[in-house]
Amino acid sequence: MSWLYLMIFIPFIFAIFVPFIYKLFGTRIHTGWFVFFAPLAVFLYLLKYIPMISKGESVHSKLAWMPSLGINFTTNIDGLALIFGLLITGVGALVVLYSIYYMSKEREALHNFYVYMLLFMGAMLGLVLSDNILVLYVFWELTSISSFLLIAYWYQRKGSRNGAQKSMLITIFGGLAMLAGLIMLSMMTDTYSIREILSKVDLITSHSLFIPAMILILLGAFTKSAQFPFSIWLPDAMEAPTPISAYLHSATMVKAGIYLVARFTSVFGGSAEWFWIVSSIGLITLIYGSINAVNQKDLKGLLAYSTISQLGLIMSLLGVGSASIYFGYGDESSVYAFAVLAAMFHLINHSTFKGSLFMVVGIIDHETGTRDIRRLGGLISLMPISFTITVIGSFSMAGLPPFNGFLSKEMFFTSMITVIESPVFGMESIGLLFPIIAWVASIFTFIYCMILVFKTFLGKHRPEKLDKVAHEAPIGMLIPPMILAFLVIVIFFFPNVVSEYFLQPALIAVLPGFAAAGGIDVEISAWHGWNTELFMTIGVIVLGAFMYYYLRKWSRIYSYYPQVLTLNNFYNQLLAGMEKLSSKLTKQYMTGFVRDYLVYIFTFMIALLGCSLWLSKGFSFNATNDAPINLFEGGAIVAMLIAALTVVFSKSRITAIIAVGALGYLVSLFFVIFRAPDLALTQLVVETVTAALFLLCFYHLPELRKEKSKVPFKVVNLLISLGVGVIVTLIALSVNNHRLFESISYFYEDSYTLAGAKNIVNAILVDFRGLDTMLEILVLSIAGLGVYTLIKLQLAGREKK
Template structure:
């Protein structure tokens, strides 16, 4: 295993030891001081790859896992994966530092918190660096599970459990859909490697599974990145502690869907379906999130909807940029590829300003005891550092200079205008619609940014509505958002360093056609003259300020939207309806009677297997090669038939039990005749114990003993019994006549040479299936211990009496 693989699995390794560290050092030292070494170490290690990847190289490393199934842990280090890897570990380091001051070492179960976080961190690293689609899926679902645990960290709260359940149901559903899409891709290309799939794009586009695979893959991406209409889980995930929100919902988990779309753009990009689905869902999500953010009263809910909106923006850019593959090479291809560059730039910028904002909101909640905007106000003089950080983060999100969000927002405007000016895939009809929606969404983005700043920090301070005496947060809690805020400003003044080392390599990974040219020769600068993009920005700021000032006069419009049509209401109704239907169905078959359960089981088995035999028309058998039936065997068969009929027709349960035991003993005689004494002995023991247990049960159940003398005949029992017997017999005869492979008995005939055993059965049980036998013995031992414990408890109870 290479050092790189060790670094990917380092969070998993450390997660195993975290509970022990917590037990040793708590409450003297905060466990976070040990955990922070993990993301910091991986982050510093990944930095060494920046020069190599910036030069256009891609590094592949493989560790065998299941080579016989062609499933290996193959890592792919390229520009796209490196951006995500640095975000996961870099922001992860700051979040852990922030959590040291946010999470109390005396009142919180920190070992659980950091184990969940490390699991999530490792899963995200494995996801973005995996080249094998099945390994990618394993890490994908592990992010859903670990995020469920993180969101439900305060499990005693009803809203935390609800938010965790909603996020898991939606993202797991998307993950299963994505798995189906990935399997379709592997069926088309005959490989599990994404790198090899890229060399077989023509096969994928020409296959009939192209569209189903694409849609299923996008469902997985949209659910994970909270795209419309799957975005309803993200606001409720805000019940998690603020460090989790800053990590999962600004920089990492929600970006996994973005990563998936970017990674598979080389395969599906260039098609009209991919272009319209990705860009269309993205632009709808953009305006949906921005409009809903304005109506929120909780600061974290506002940031949640703003995250939905910003993710929609990035998704829209990736969709627009995918049209570059349709043109191949040339000016139009370059024009559309600019959108991909803008998407990656805004992805980095969003992680910086949104991570900082989440941390500041956590500080406000930590120091005031509330996130309710209606209770806040006048905090500017009491929390000047937090106010400054909020200004930087909010204005970057609003797209104002001198902050990095201004640059990527201008690139977004350029991309949507370019799409309108160079129509493709029917853009002549809807070309102007995308820039208009983008501009309207930007206006609402500006409004909620103003709300975040001015409703929280300006106005009158009302200490009577707060649970705490307000003061600025400790410096340790302020350092992480300060670092992110500084990056917001630094990137604005030095954007081309980011472009050369990160954006250009990522562009080549998403659009491989630009590998020969080394990417796009784009110089990012804040001033491009008095162009359309600048006028759009001025219009956004102007209309945004006016609508903010008159917010109370038009915000009542939100009340007109019927709650019955909201996505959350539809989700709740669907969950409630599913539970009601499940309850009714369950009550129909969960009657509490064992006989009913056996009827269901055997009846279903009879219908299923009988239908399969009938439809497949595979039932046939021959007796020409069978051995002759001797007189002794015939006599035993007749005796077995008599015993079976006695069980069915006996009016006494006692007689039925004896007849059933006799049937078992007659079967053991067959084993003796066929020279299987070990099976005969086992059968005798089982039948003896079974008969004794039946008799004991009837002896100790007085309500059943009264009915021993009269047993009612039931036609259902007769039909089920005959049906099961006939189907099993037919299956046995058909199976004996349709042997698709050579018998493995010839292999075991050489058991003496292979295992040194003269008894084939013993060799199979002890040598060839030794582990299976050992586990069976273990199960019997556990059952024996359970019986012994119950007996001891019963005896102890009697002694107390």
Template structure:
């Protein structure tokens, strides 16, 4: 097994997470732990930068380490434009978040070792997701993101809302993850491979298979739950109970983008089909509208950002769905025409990480310095927090799609993508295509409104210090560095978008639409001015109507009181959880009766149904008595004695009678061994039975006599059926095993015990030599049990002496 530098790079966060608790303990009163953790994302980001020239030249890197080679599961990493752009966001934004957290998280009041361990686990899991080529390795990392995000959201676990939000996010995303796993299994059954690259090459085989649609739907469930698409979006607002650095990292740049990555990665597999096109684009556009409309009614700044994130994720998802039509056209000119939507999705993915990350950090600063995020209590912070206001202005205007900020460029490309989709002569778009630009424009109006609410309701107006828990003031410079860097990128990208496009966006586009590589890709020059286009007039309409609606917000906002979609969805979720808990509680009470008999009935009944049914359905029963020796009168007599001894044990009215009958049963078995010419086994059985009977007599001598039963043991048909079923089942298994000899018996090996172990007695050789470690461990277990019994007796005697 040869480990590559790149595999070590992916596992680096996990390895450093092991060290963090010791760092926190050693430097607890000296240096903030975050300074040591900061090196991890910085090293990752710098190391990944050197792959940009490689992927920009159209090259890919494939590295494999065997993991479970017998099952075909290997830790295969695939570096292309798509995985690299996500990895740069994970490490780059991760570095800024860690730097921000150093000043945000108090080392005196917070368990920082937990915080940074969870952050590193999540960072490593996300890198594993985007770089894994093997389906099941990807799934392992996928679920690690769910677990680590659960820990991060529940970081302040003493708060009820934090625990509730963490549980909700885990249940919904784990449900999606299990659905995705089922889809992965179906894909592997179709293609006979676990490699995503090889599945892309078998696209035609997958499209013609009966499992195409089920596999696609199950995979999309995983993507939609992780990326908070409607109606699974209800977990994201509750996840805002986590500390702001976590919200900035998980919910703006990384975790919620995992579903986007999955859809983008499998677009070459499922794209070009009407089902993929309509499901992805429709869910995305509905999520866009739902998130933007709902964000306007929020009074908590983080809740507003949560719904805005839902909205922006819907925008990206809809673009991926609309752009998947390019797969249908292959490498023709039509493909390049519709590929603009995919390029816009990737571009907005980057832009969203920059402006939304900066906005989350500014909201964290406001909460940190004023003690509240309630919009109704804020206002007039412009003069007190000028730097925070500047960052918020850049982020808000970019989110609203205004120049000169990068959000304007990607929003214009979004309008281009939905307008281009109207000209699609496939998938029924000639009839329904107009829906997408109409909904996109309406959602953009509401996006403009909530962006203005975030900015002006917080920083403009009158300052009311009596409404705040703290006297407002600007944050320390350390807390401002990260949001200022992100805000600066918002402006830089606006003026130099094609640098980003040529080296990062175009390679990612070719990864999503590999057919474009055959035609040399597409040459899209991203510019701020396109002339007097439809997109520009749509933007002007958004600004005009959005401004009017913002200025008249009080007059029409009351309409929200008549409907509450998110409220109904949360009620349905809570009621569903309650009903599942109630059902589980009732079901558990039905079988957890406290009766040993009931438990044995369940165990043996299930065993009869499963094992017996499998033997019958799979033709496992086979009886061949031709080679059996005849049964003698002695053997029949001994078996009758065994049965009678067993019955006496059951119906005995005194312990002494039961013990004697149990010993007699063992002696009858010993005689049976003698008849079968196994004197060693017979001798061993006699010794064991004698010792057992003596021990039983010693123990039961001190116990009282059996109580007389008021009535005899009643007949139970269930007991009869279960006992007969178990007896018949094991008899059938024994006879079938003897008749179906698939391999040579192992007895031939043990017959060479003298040559192999120097022992003339086969039984002793098996116990001492061939099963030496097993026998030794059994002796150890018996020794531990004996020590436990001795300790209990000693404690009881000591207590009795103390009482005297």
């Protein structure tokens, strides 16, 4: 039996104990040492699946949740899920280790930090391992909520609050759109299982909901993975502490959208719409992020836009690779499938070099007190280890050998050239734009990588501009980025090991049509001869170095771009406009007059219920089988009418309260007539208490003032009151004549045998619906405690005065 689903719960279980550990040990032992074992344990457990997954197999586990609704907590691990699972836990363990030395146990609320971190980690694991689309959505939204908490960790800062709000609004919007798309998929396939959905591709592609479902799911993926134009939330999220940035924005959260696109490529891929949307948005995001990264003055801002750029690169590869389905998994399709392999490879490489760079930037900030590039420089002699790690990570991101980014960048160029050599979906005319955009974006990537290295570590050291005396970080803080930098180099020299055990299984998971062939035959090597890709790389280096050298002269062009046309300005204007519109609309109906609110409620009730029953022809009743009304019952009804009219036309509050009480007592009389003495006693007690409370409350109100009301005012009141009375009466009469289902009263007739109760009402309240009664008592208790607290606070305030 597989305990895979249990691995998802481990972070949540650890999160429960974190506050107690923090309170128990306080500042004596860093809470991170306890948290560190959660991702480490899951990472080591997932390693055992590598031999099995590398053979093209997958592992499933199931935990019953709501089986009657077809919703179970089913998990599935294949090549794609394994890569993400290992990244989530492996990088997570390194980030936790890094945070132990980065986050001060004396000054930081570490219990909050690690609870949020573990919640996010568990949500990401649940997202990538889930086989149920509804469970996937639950974890998807949990990642948005937990990332909101992480980004707003330093909530005292306005920037942190704004960044968290922006990320929440954009990703939640995408999540809701994705939910609608997933529901459409379940409607088309009559299943919630992702594996079963993937097996019914023919049914989906021929359905009328194919395009709407595709667009909605892509909205979710694009917002989460910061694709253009939704990328504006990622730079603002850099207000979070560096460990959070290193974890969320290099290895995990921003990769969730990549996972979603990869997972559903076999469903929507092969269509021109999917190809053009995914590849085009990816390329636009790639060049948008790389161009903006060059203009950043903050190191984390530079890394934020570089992350946007790299995510666009991976997304464009998935879009291009989806064309392989169009060719039917033949030899020609393997040319495009190569792009999917490249996407998975760069996914791994990006997590290694970008994770190490985020950590180094955090070290620079931690040890110098600033991330402003204009204040930095000359740190190479003071922070040699950090400089070495930065060189490895930056040169890998720039696509230079001997680092893993060079290999996946060459594969990226190869995939972009493919669209020219083997055009599909009308690319004959504009296919040349793909490699051109890729090449131009790579030049800007080279430039901002050089900025990161040379502007920070070379040049003149200016200690007077730093907030701290610069020095190298402690070894504990350096170990995690050193491990990632080491992997950057190891992967470069042993790429085919990664391909055999990770990339090929992931390719089969994304494009299951290649399962029979065991993937595609690819030999990853650093030297391919003097081909187009190599000449493109040489051009990137030459032109990139030239542009970097003259950066000051041409970078002024950024200042000419009007700020009113920026995406952030559009977002701010949209948010401000929505707030103004909602405020204006709210003021139209929130008048502060209770009568108006009752008019809205009752008018809506009359319209909704009246129209629904009229259209469904529900207004019908037959009184032939009803029991006759005797003189005593008729007299009680007349008395109730008189009491009700007295409440309406009374000019004294005391008279109205007494009339309401009399009406309640008359209702209890009917309970006696219909042989329900316990209900009658309950009604009497309730009416007595209610009347007393009314008298107590109204005693403190000002006297009634006689004001002349306009005729339309009274007419509206009359019409609404008559309408409500008529609708409720007709519904009551119609319900008695429409029995769509067999009555459940027969079940309660055997209450003595089932519950040992001689009173059927007591049996229903205490036994059959005991949970409802308990919750009602709980609500009343909470309300009572609230009232008691308010009274105590008011009395305490008076004593202070």
